[in-house]
Amino acid sequence: MAQGRKRRVWSDEEKRAICAQTRVPGVSVSQVARRYNANTNLVFTWLRDPRFAPDKAAEGTGTFLPVEIVAERGCPEPATPAIENRIEIDLAGGHRLRVSGPYDPEALARLIRGLSA
Structure with a gap:
């Protein structure tokens, strides 16, 4: 019998943490899978499972940003064309x-x- 890799058992918390990392902008699922030495297809399977998928409801919630209202300034004068020597x-x-x-x-x-x- 051929000796293969030892099967890794992931806890539910580890699966949630790995799935959450796939939601970071600019990070691919394969990058996260390689980081944890997991199969990319396995991570995709976890993402489809509602128990481990990142909370999409939290993504949809908006946040308020501070806004400062200042007095309107006059329109800037149009830039005069540069005189070319x-x-x-x-x-x-x-x-x-x-x-x-x-x-x-x-x-x-x-x-x-x-x-x-």
Whole structure:
């Protein structure tokens, strides 16, 4: 006769605790089953059993959150569009020079003289 795993006996409290962990957002039933070295199908069987399934009535109950009412403030002014520093210069020979952002005018003048020469 082949020797298999020893059959684990779970108490009702352990089953409830394991089933409750499956209700945590982002946690899968297989993750919980692996954590307890249990078969995933066994945990699904427990979830179908009303004795062990997490209390769904507790899920449906709402909770009150604190709310603070403050005086209404005036509407904010619409944001003015950002002025973009951009220069386009058409050079002799069909070349176009585009400069975006901050620039040094003297360095730009030297560049244009160098490209035009």
